[in-house]
Amino acid sequence: xxxxxxxxxxxxxxxxxxxxxxxxxxxxxxxxxxxxxxxxxxxxxxxxxxxxxxxxxxxxxxxxxxxxxxxxxxxxxxxxxxxxxxxxxxxxxxxxxxxxxxxxx
Numbered sequence: 617x618x619x620x621x622x623x624x625x626x627x628x629x630x631x632x633x634x635x636x637x638x639x640x641x642x643x644x645x646x647x648x649x650x651x652x653x654x655x656x657x658x659x660x661x662x663x664x665x666x667x668x669x670x671x672x673x674x675x676x677x678x679x680x681x682x683x684x685x686x687x688x689x690x691x692x693x694x695x696x697x698x699x700x701x702x703x704x705x706x707x708x709x710x711x712x713x714x715x716x717x718x719x720x721x
Contacts, residue, residue: 625646625706626646626704626706626707627644627646628643628644628645628646629642629643629644630642630643630644637715637716637717638713638714638715638716639713639714639716640711640712640713640714641711641712641714642709642710642711642712643709643710643712644703644707644708644709644710645707645708645709645710646706646707647706647707647708648706652700652708654683654684655700655708655710656700657684658683658684658687658688659687659698659699659700659710661684661687661688662684662687662688662690662691662692662696662698663691663697663698667688667691667692668692670682670684670688671685671688671689671691671692671693674688690712690714694714694716695714695715696712696713696714696715697712697713698710698711698712698713699711
C-alpha cells in the first residue's frame with residue numbers, strides 16, 4: 617500500500633496489534649485538509665452498501681483505478697472494517713481491522 621501527501625512535515629507511524637482473531641493496523645498519516653476529507657469519504661464508501669460495486673467499477677473500468685481502490689479492496693476482499701480517527705491537528709489515524717483467521721480466498 618502506498619500513501620502520498622502534500623503535507624510538508626510530520627511522520628508516518630504504523631502500529632500493528634492482534635485482538636483475538638482480528639489484526640488491527642493503525643496508520644497515522646500527516647495530511648492537509650483536502651486529504652483528510654478524501655480519507656473520510658473513502659472510508660465511508662468502503663463501509664457503504666455499494667462498496668462491492670464501487671470496487672468492481674474501479675478495477676474493471678477503462679479508466680485507471682480510483683485512489684480509494686485500496687481501501688475498497690480491504691473492505692470487499694478481506695472483510696475489513698475501516699475508520700478514520702483524529703490524530704494531531706495535521707494528521708489522521710486510519711484504522712483497519714482485519715479478521716484474517718478463517719478468511720477464505
